[in-house]
Amino acid sequence: MTGQEHPPPTDPRERRRLARRHEIMDVALAIAEGEGWEAVTTRRVARSIDYSQPVIYQHFASRDDLVAAIARRGFDTLTGEIESVARAGGARPFEGLCRRYVEFGRRRPRLYEVMFGAPTSLVFATADTPEELRRTFLALRELVARGHQSEDADGVTEFFWACCHGLVSLLLAGRIPETRVEEHVRRIGHLLDG
Structure with a gap:
């Protein structure tokens, strides 16, 4: 943590949303580290964490948005x-x-x-x-x-x-x-x- 980041949210619902967002990013990065960025698709990420693709799109507008994050x-x-x-x-x-x-x-x-x-x-x-x-x-x-x-x-x-x-x-x-x-x-x- 750089000291410039925002403190964790106090609202439990927002904490869960943020935790899911981080989980999605972690899984996408793990796929990339193992197989390269071409293997990272929203479908593949969703399948890897047992979510539907629409859940991914609740957090990221597109695959490119996920990769940029x-x-x-x-x-x-x-x-x-x-x-x-x-x-x-x-x-x-x-x-x-x-x-x-x-x-x-x-x-x-x-x-x-x-x-x-x-x-x-x-x-x-x-x-x-x-x-x-x-x-x-x-x-x-x-x-x-x-x-x-x-x-x-x-x-x-x-x-x-x-x-x-x-x-x-x-x-x-x-x-x-x-x-x-x-x-x-x-x-x-x-x-x-x-």
Whole structure:
């Protein structure tokens, strides 16, 4: 939890509705993690949790809406990871953050894929960017601004994110050997930690 999220609802009916919504997202993500996003359909999700398809549509307007909600929740989780590194501090925060970022992508490759690579209705870097995505960027920017106050914090943040994202993308695609990841993490950290 990032501290930016809303407190749980007090109404029992609303809590049940929210729990069902989360269950639907969890099942859809589990299907994707096991078989890929093409296997995630509202029919398949409904069948997997013994609901009818109309129940899914009570919570999500479409499959795309469901997938976008999973991606937004993934950004909330990533924001929590970034904030955790920021709170921990340390002499080499960017190296630590890059390492945590890589682990995030490595642990949940399909979640990472839908956050950054799969087609969704989510838009980045515009006025329509969802709040969850903005919070992730701002958490990264806050950490960058601590060490790079005299520079363009937005530009340095984008550069750092691009480095971390590139490393995760190449790793998940099998384009770089697992044995070299830590070496690359140190290089990326060195670029920003100095």
